[in-house]
Amino acid sequence: MSSPSALRWRSVAPGAIAWREWDGEYVVRNERSGxxxxxxxxxxxVLEVLLETDRALSVEDIVTALGDELAPPDTFDPHxxxxxxxxxxxRLGLAEPEKR
Amino acid sequence: xxxxxxxxxxxxxxxVSGQDPKATRRRLLQGGLATAPVLMTLVSRPVFxxxxxxxxxxxxxxxxxxxxAAHCSGxxxxxxxxxxxxxxxxxxxxxxxxxxxxxxxxxxxxKLTEVLDPNGAYKNNKVARYVVAALLNTGVSGATxxxxxxxxxxxxxxxFANSGHFSPSAGASWDAxxxxxxxxxxMISQ
Amino acid sequence: MIVxxxxxxxxxxxxxxxxxxxxxxxxxxxxxxxxxRVAEGVALHYADYTLEDTDGFAxxxxxxxxxxxxxxxxxxxxxxxxxxxSPFLPLPADQAFAMLEWGLNWCVSxxxxxxxxxxxxxxxxxxxxxxxxxxxxxxxxxFCAGLVSRGWRLLSDELxxxxxDTGQVVPLPRPVSLKNESIAAIxxxxxxxxxxxxxxxxxxxxxxxxxxxxxxxxxxxxxxxxRWIALPRYERGASARLTPLSRAxxxxxxxxxxxxxxxxxxxGFELLADIVSDSDCFEFRYGALEDAVASFDSIAGAA
Numbered sequence: 046m047s048s049p050s051a052l053r054w055r056s057v058a059p060g061a062i063a064w065r066e067w068d069g070e071y072v073v074r075n076e077r078s079g080x081x082x083x084x085x086x087x088x089x090x091v092l093e094v095l096l097e098t099d100r101a102l103s104v105e106d107i108v109t110a111l112g113d114e115l116a117p118p119d120t121f122d123p124h125x126x127x128x129x130x131x132x133x134x135x136r137l138g139l140a141e142p143e144k145r
Numbered sequence: 146x147x148x149x150x151x152x153x154x155x156x157x158x159x160x161v162s163g164q165d166p167k168a169t170r171r172r173l174l175q176g177g178l179a180t181a182p183v184l185m186t187l188v189s190r191p192v193f194x195x196x197x198x199x200x201x202x203x204x205x206x207x208x209x210x211x212x213x214a215a216h217c218s219g220x221x222x223x224x225x226x227x228x229x230x231x232x233x234x235x236x237x238x239x240x241x242x243x244x245x246x247x248x249x250x251x252x253x254x255x256k257l258t259e260v261l262d263p264n265g266a267y268k269n270n271k272v273a274r275y276v277v278a279a280l281l282n283t284g285v286s287g288a289t290x291x292x293x294x295x296x297x298x299x300x301x302x303x304x305f306a307n308s309g310h311f312s313p314s315a316g317a318s319w320d321a322x323x324x325x326x327x328x329x330x331x332m333i334s335q
Numbered sequence: 336m337i338v339x340x341x342x343x344x345x346x347x348x349x350x351x352x353x354x355x356x357x358x359x360x361x362x363x364x365x366x367x368x369x370x371x372r373v374a375e376g377v378a379l380h381y382a383d384y385t386l387e388d389t390d391g392f393a394x395x396x397x398x399x400x401x402x403x404x405x406x407x408x409x410x411x412x413x414x415x416x417x418x419x420x421s422p423f424l425p426l427p428a429d430q431a432f433a434m435l436e437w438g439l440n441w442c443v444s445x446x447x448x449x450x451x452x453x454x455x456x457x458x459x460x461x462x463x464x465x466x467x468x469x470x471x472x473x474x475x476x477x478f479c480a481g482l483v484s485r486g487w488r489l490l491s492d493e494l495x496x497x498x499x500d501t502g503q504v505v506p507l508p509r510p511v512s513l514k515n516e517s518i519a520a521i522x523x524x525x526x527x528x529x530x531x532x533x534x535x536x537x538x539x540x541x542x543x544x545x546x547x548x549x550x551x552x553x554x555x556x557x558x559x560x561x562r563w564i565a566l567p568r569y570e571r572g573a574s575a576r577l578t579p580l581s582r583a584x585x586x587x588x589x590x591x592x593x594x595x596x597x598x599x600x601x602x603g604f605e606l607l608a609d610i611v612s613d614s615d616c617f618e619f620r621y622g623a624l625e626d627a628v629a630s631f632d633s634i635a636g637a638a
Contacts, residue, residue, distance in 0.1 A: 063601045065608040070184075070583035072590075074604040079597055081187040081604070083587050088182035130182040137183065185587050285418075296598070 052142035053101035054131055056092065062139070064092065078138045087123075088130045090114065092139065101143040104128060219282035222274035224334040226261040233284025243273070246280055247299060249306035257281075272321050275328040276302050282331070339382035347374045349389075354396070356387040360507035360555045361496070362443060363387050366435065368399035370413060376432030379531055380510040380544055383552040395442040399435050401428065417442060430534050433542050436512060443494050443507065444594045450496040450505060451603050454592040457490035457504050458482050460635035463562030464504045466495060466614070468592040474569030474621075477517040480545050481624035482631060484525035489551035490559065494594075499602065502609055503558040508551045510544035518543045524624045563634060564589065564616045567627070575626035577634075578618045585616035 056062060061076035071089030074081045084092065094110045095102060104127050108115065115123050134140035220228075229238045241257045244250040251273060253259075253266060260267045260277050267273055276298055283294045301324060304311045311319045319327065338346065338357070349355045354367035355377070366377070387393070398416040413431045415438040426434050444452050455468035456479035465487070469475030476492060483489045489508045496505040510531070513521055518533055518541060529546035564585050565577075589607055590596050596603045615634075621627045 063604045065583075065586070065612070067582035067612070070581055072583050072586045072604075072608065074601065076600055079600075081587070081590055081596075082183050083185035083583055085182055085184055091182075126182075133182050137186065185584075187587060187591055 051103075052131075053103050053106075054095060054134075054140050054142055055101045056095035056134075056140045057138055059096050062092075062096065064089075064096075073139070075137070075139055080137065082137065082139070087126060088133070091127060091130045092134070095140055104131070219285070219332040220278060221329065221332040221335040222261045222278040223263045224332075225278050225281050226258065226263060229258065232281060235284050236281060243277065246294065247276065247302045247306075249303060271325045272302070272305055275325050278332065279328050336386050337382070338377060338384050338386055341386075343374075343378065346378055347371075350374055350377065353389055354398075356389065356391055356393050357381060358385040358387055359439070359509055360491075361505055362395070362447065362507065363391070363393045364395045364397060364439060364442065365393040366397055366399075368431070368435070370399055370401075370428065370431040372429065372431040373399050373435055376435065376531060376544070379529065380546045382546075383549045395439075395446070397435070397438055397442065399431050399438070415441075426537075430537055430542075432531070432544070433512075433534055433537060436510060436544065439509070440493055443496075447496060448595050448598060450498060451596065451599060451606050452594045453495045453497065453589060454493065454594065455495040455589070456492055457495040457506075457561075459488040459490050459504075459506075459557075459559045460486070460632075462559060463635070464490060464559040465563040465565060465631065465635075466504070466561055466589070466610075467565055467567060468495075468589050469567065474517075474567050476511055476513055477520060477569065477624070478567045478621075478627055480511045480513060480517070480521045480528070481524055481627055483511065483545075483548060483551070484521070484528050485628045485632075487631075487635075488554060489547045492547075497561075497606060497610065498558065499599075499606055501558070501560075502606060502613070503560050505558055506551075506555045508547045508555050510546060513543050513545060515540040520624065521545060561610045561614050563631075564611065564614045565619045565631070566617070567619045567621065570620055570622055573620050573622035575622070575630050576620045577630055578620075580616045580618050582611045582614075582616055585614075586611045 057075070058077055062073060063076070064071055064073040066089055069086040069089070071084040071086075071092065072081060073084060073089075073092065090111060091107055094107050097110075102110070104124055107127055108123055111123075131140060131142075135142065225232065232238050236257070238258060239256075242250075243255050243257060243260050246257075251260065251267065251270065255267060257277050257280075259265055260270070260273050262268065263274075279298055280294055283298070301311050305321070305324060309320070311324050338355075341349065346355070350367060350373060351369045352367075354365040356363055356365050357377070366373075368374070396418050400414050400416060402412050402414060413426055413428045413434050415434050417438070444454075453466070453468055455466050456475050457467070458465045458479060465482075467475050467479060479489070479492055489511070490504050490506040492509055492511040494507060496507055497503070498505050513530070518530065521528060522530060531544045531546070533541045533543040535541045566580065566585075566588060586607060589611065590604075593603065593607065596607070599606075619627070619630065621630070
C-alpha cells in the first residue's frame with residue numbers, strides 16, 4: 046500500500062462532518078459513521094485544512110497550508126506525524142485517499 | 146420542529162488577548178505532535194445497544210457502552226400474519242405494499258401480508274419478513290422504542306438490499322442472519 | 336389539585352382503579368397499582384406534585400402489578416407494564432416503589448426525544464444550572480442530594496432534559512435515589528430531609544429515595560441555562576479539589592452519557608457543543624459533602 050505521503054487526500058463528505066474546537070482540542074461528529082471523536086491539535090488542523098478545500102491534498106500540500114503554524118523545517122519534520130493522522134482518518138472514515 | 150439556528154461548526158476559543166493567534170496555534174501544534182492524533186472515539190450505538198430483556202434498574206446503572214435497557218415486547222412476522230385484525234393503526238392490512246415503506250421492492254410487488262406469510266412466496270426471505278414485523282411494531286406504542294421508522298428500519302432494508310449487509314457502525318457489518326437475530330431480539334413472538 | 340390533598344383512601348383507590356395522572360415537569364404519567372408500597376411511596380414522595388384530570392391526556396400509562404400466575408402467592412413479584420406491555424423482568428414485590436421510579440426513568444429516556452436527554456443530575460442556583468453527568472458509583476446522586484438539601488433547586492436527579500431551541504434545562508424534579516452508604520450519609524448530613532424506607536437486596540444493593548424539596552417541585556416550570564458542568568468523584572477522606580477539565584473532553588463525556596445523542600445527529604452535536612461552550616467545566620473530587628456544598632456555593636456566588 047502506498048504511504049500516505051504519496052497519495053492525495055480528501056475529507057469524507059464534508060457536509061457530514063460537524064466539528065468544534067476549544068483550546069486546540071477538537072470534537073468531531075461524522076454523520077456517515079455516526080461516531081464522534083476527540084482530536085488533538087495537529088489532527089484537528091489537518092481535518093480543517095481538508096474541509097476547507099474541494100481538491101484532494103497531498104501531505105506536502107497540507108504542510109504548506111499549515112505554514113508557519115508548524116515549527117521551522119530545520120527543527121523537525123512534520124511529514125511522519127501527518128502520515129499517522131491521515132492513516133487514522135482513513136481507518137475512522139474521516140478522510141480517504143483519492144482513487145486513481 | 147424547525148431546526149434551531151446555530152452557528153456552523155468552527156472554532157470556539159477566542160485568542161488570548163494580546164497574543165498572535167498563529168503563535169498560540171504553533172505552540173498547540175507542537176505540543177500535539179507528541180500525542181496520538183485521535184484521543185478518543187465515541188461509537189454510535191443507540192439502536193445497536195444491547196437488546197435483551199432486562200430489569201429497569203439494569204437500565205439505570207448505565208455504563209458507557211450500554212445506555213439503555215432494551216425493550217422486548219414486539220411481535221414477530223408469523224404473529225402479525227396470524228393476527229391481522231390486531232394490526233396497529235396506520236397500517237392497511239389489505240392494501241399496504243412492501244414498497245410503500247421500503248425502497249428496493251421485492252420481486253412480485255408484494256403486500257405486507259404476503260411478505261409475512263410463513264408459508265408464502267417470501268418465506269425464506271427472513272430479513273424482509275422481520276423488517277416488516279419490526280415496522281408493525283413501530284405502530285405499537287412502546288413495543289420497540291429504539292427501532293423506529295424510517296430510522297433505522299428503512300435504512301437497514303436499503304443497505305441490505307443493496308449490498309447484502311448492514312453496517313451498524315463503522316467497521317461493523319451484519320449479514321442476513323445477524324440482521325434477523327438483532328430484529329428478533331426485540332420480539333417476544335415469532 | 337396536588338397529591339397531598341387527597342385522603343389516603345382516595346389516593347389508594349385512585350391508584351387501584353383508573354389510575355392517577357401525575358405531573359412531573361413536562362411529563363404526565365397515568366400510574367395504576369394496587370401495591371400498598373406504591374401508594375405509600377406516592378403519598379410520601381409525590382405529596383407536592385400536581386394531579387391532572389382523570390380524563391385528561393397522559394404521556395405514559397404505567398401499571399405496577401403482580402404476575403397473573405399462582406406464583407404470585409409463593410414469592411410475591413411485581414411487573415412494570417407500559418402501555419400494556421411488560422418490558423422488564425419482574426422484581427420482588429417489596430421493590431414495587433423502586434420499580435415505579437426506575438420505570439418512570441425508562442419511559443422518559445426512551446421516549447422524550449423532543450429533548451436531548453443526558454444521564455445527569457441537574458441543579459440550579461443563581462438562575463443557572465449545574466450539570467453533573469455521571470457514571471454510576473461516581474457519587475453523583477449523593478452529591479446531588481447534598482446540594483439539594485442546602486438550598487440548590489433540584490432540576491433532576493437522573494435524567495437531564497435539554498431544550499433544542501433554547502439550550503436550557505427543562506426541569507424534571509423527581510425523588511432522588513440513594514444507594515447503600517449514601518442513605519446513611521444523607522440521613523446524617525440532612526436530618527430534616529424526608530427519606531423513604533430502604534429496600535435491600537436490589538440489583539444495586541440497598542436503595543432509598545429522598546423526597547425533593549417542595550420549592551423544587553413548585554418551580555418545575557422554571558427552566559435554567561447550563562453554566563457549570565462538574566464530574567464528581569467521591570473519595571473517602573479526600574480534601575475537596577476542583578480541577579478544570581477541557582471543554583473538548585467534557586463534551587465527549589457528556590455525549591457519552593446522552594441517551595439519544597445519536598438519534599439527533601448533527602443537531603444533538605451542535606446543542607451539546609453550544610452548552611459546553613457556555614459552561615465552566617470541572618472535575619471535582621471530594622470526601623465530605625460539606626466541602627462539596629461550600630465549593631459549589633462559592634462558584635455559584637461568583638456567577
